[in-house]
Amino acid sequence: MDFLELSKLRQSCRSFSSKPVPKEMVEKCLEAARLAPSACNSQPWRFIVVSSPEVREKVAEAAFSGKYSMNEFAKKAPVIIIVARDKDKLVPAVGGMFMGTNFSLVDIGIAVEHLVLAAAEQGIGTCYLGIFDEKDIKKVLKLPRNLKIELVVPMGYPENETIRVKSRKLLDEIITRI
Numbered sequence: 001m002d003f004l005e006l007s008k009l010r011q012s013c014r015s016f017s018s019k020p021v022p023k024e025m026v027e028k029c030l031e032a033a034r035l036a037p038s039a040c041n042s043q044p045w046r047f048i049v050v051s052s053p054e055v056r057e058k059v060a061e062a063a064f065s066g067k068y069s070m071n072e073f074a075k076k077a078p079v080i081i082i083v084a085r086d087k088d089k090l091v092p093a094v095g096g097m098f099m100g101t102n103f104s105l106v107d108i109g110i111a112v113e114h115l116v117l118a119a120a121e122q123g124i125g126t127c128y129l130g131i132f133d134e135k136d137i138k139k140v141l142k143l144p145r146n147l148k149i150e151l152v153v154p155m156g157y158p159e160n161e162t163i164r165v166k167s168r169k170l171l172d173e174i175i176t177r178i
């Protein structure tokens with residue numbers, strides 16, 4: 001598929017069908033994420049793939065209840081990917097401090113974009129979620145302290161396949177040509 005077409009196709013899915021996503025499709029998305037570039041090739045990402053119905057239900061309840069219920073649509077997704085960032089490695093951390101940038105967060109963003117584009121290419125819906133109960137997810141999954149959950153990505157077949165027109169700034173608003 002043409003890359004621009006794929007970029008238009010990828011959109012936040014907030015209504016998931018309960019139809020299961022074949023494991024090979026999820027694996028393809030994870031492989032795309034694995035191949036992402038990162039500062040000093042540090043690969044700070046960790047993906048916890050939650051697809052067993054029992055655990056998924058517990059994680060979804062923990063993540064998207066109470067003050068996090070704005071994202072409760074994600075409870076229906078058959079797969080939930082927890083994207084965690086491992087403790088910074090010394091060289092990119094020092095480089096990032098020098099530049100006033102958090103390289104590992106940039107890395108996580110790139111890897112997740114690989115993942116969601118690979119999903120879109122296969123007709124699978126996803127949504128970046130930055131709002132969730134991190135403490136309770138960590139409790140349910142017994143995640144170690146060195147992992148910081150940065151994003152949660154629900155995955156599943158979209159209930160509605162209509163592709164929306166993107167609401168974006170114009171090129172002239174975001175580009176300076178010199």
Ligand SMILES: Cc1cc2nc3c(=O)[nH]c(=O)nc-3n(C[C@H](O)[C@H](O)[C@H](O)COP(=O)(O)O)c2cc1C
Pocket residue numbers: 010011012013014071127128129130131166
């Ligand atoms: C880092 C990040 C965090 C986001 N967090 C949420 C969220 O918590 N809930 C939600 O519904 N959408 C969330 N979104 C999705 C954005 O709202 C969405 O990408 C944006 O409005 C553009 O729409 P589109 O993805 O359909 O193109 C997030 C997106 C990003 C990149």
